[in-house]
Amino acid sequence: MGAVRRAVGASRPARLARQSAAAGRLSAERWFIAARYQTAPEAGATRRGRILAYHSVGTPQWGVNDVSPAHFERHLQIAVDDGWSFATPAEVIANPHQAQLALTFDDGLTSVLANALPVLRHHGIPATAFVVTGWADGHVPDSLRPLLLDWRGLSLLQSAGITLASHSVSHPDFTTLVAGEARRQLETSRERLRAVLGVETAEFAIPYGQSRNWSSALSAAASEAGYTTVYAQCVDRRPAGTVARTFISRVDRTPLFRAALAGAYDGWQEWY
Numbered sequence: 001m002g003a004v005r006r007a008v009g010a011s012r013p014a015r016l017a018r019q020s021a022a023a024g025r026l027s028a029e030r031w032f033i034a035a036r037y038q039t040a041p042e043a044g045a046t047r048r049g050r051i052l053a054y055h056s057v058g059t060p061q062w063g064v065n066d067v068s069p070a071h072f073e074r075h076l077q078i079a080v081d082d083g084w085s086f087a088t089p090a091e092v093i094a095n096p097h098q099a100q101l102a103l104t105f106d107d108g109l110t111s112v113l114a115n116a117l118p119v120l121r122h123h124g125i126p127a128t129a130f131v132v133t134g135w136a137d138g139h140v141p142d143s144l145r146p147l148l149l150d151w152r153g154l155s156l157l158q159s160a161g162i163t164l165a166s167h168s169v170s171h172p173d174f175t176t177l178v179a180g181e182a183r184r185q186l187e188t189s190r191e192r193l194r195a196v197l198g199v200e201t202a203e204f205a206i207p208y209g210q211s212r213n214w215s216s217a218l219s220a221a222a223s224e225a226g227y228t229t230v231y232a233q234c235v236d237r238r239p240a241g242t243v244a245r246t247f248i249s250r251v252d253r254t255p256l257f258r259a260a261l262a263g264a265y266d267g268w269q270e271w272y
């Protein structure tokens with residue numbers, strides 16, 4: 001996600017203006033792609049399981065990555081109405097041609113605990129949260145601290161049955177790091193999850209998650225650090241060796257959410 005990169009150091013009006021412009025462009029682009037996809041011959045092709053990449057659920061400061069609580073509930077209803085069932089990422093990976101959806105939430109935001117968890121619990125839907133451990137340790141700008149879960153908040157997710165996994169220590173773009181720092185981010189985030197909450201994870205979601213944010217050398221480093229599964233945040237253009245996730249955004253109201261599930265955006269990557 002790009003919201004944090006933009007949120008730090010930008011004045012509030014400037015930030016809101018940029019978020020609004022990004023949402024407008026994203027919306028126009030997604031409507032255009034969805035309209036073309038519906039008329040393309042591949043429409044209605046065999047359905048495949050999807051791992052959905054959400055971020056916040058009611059944190060407007062997270063820009064296009066945020067989905068409102070009402071839209072989130074609507075997404076779940078659409079999925080059920082359209083015959084999808086909910087599963088874990090491992091189940092989707094193991095049975096890619098079943099109509100299963102796995103829900104994941106990146107960055108460890110308080111709105112996931114406050115707004116998504118009650119709905120997930122009510123319907124018995126599993127989910128995974130990819131946690132930035134340095135943020136949970138409090139290493140965030142003061143302005144962002146109220147938006148992010150600390151370890152106590154993450155332990156509430158954990159005790160409610162949400163799977164916790166790694167999203168690095170400080171959410172860097174890994175391709176800008178020297179090898180030693182990349183290794184530290186991978187290893188330390190695993191160690192913090194184990195030390196603080198007793199979580200043994202072998203799953204890692206790449207910060208930003210686009211093809212430009214990862215490399216084969218980083219895949220090797222992740223493997224050496226103990227990860228067996230590395231998740232991207234795009235589908236067809238994901239880095240080699242990573243698992244696809246379908247990005248769900250603030251602009252994805254009913255028709256666009258259905259388009260995302262149908263694969264309309266599989267060839268797309270975030271540009272902001």
Ligand SMILES: [Zn+2]
Pocket residue numbers: 001106107167171207208
């Ligand atoms: Zn992220």
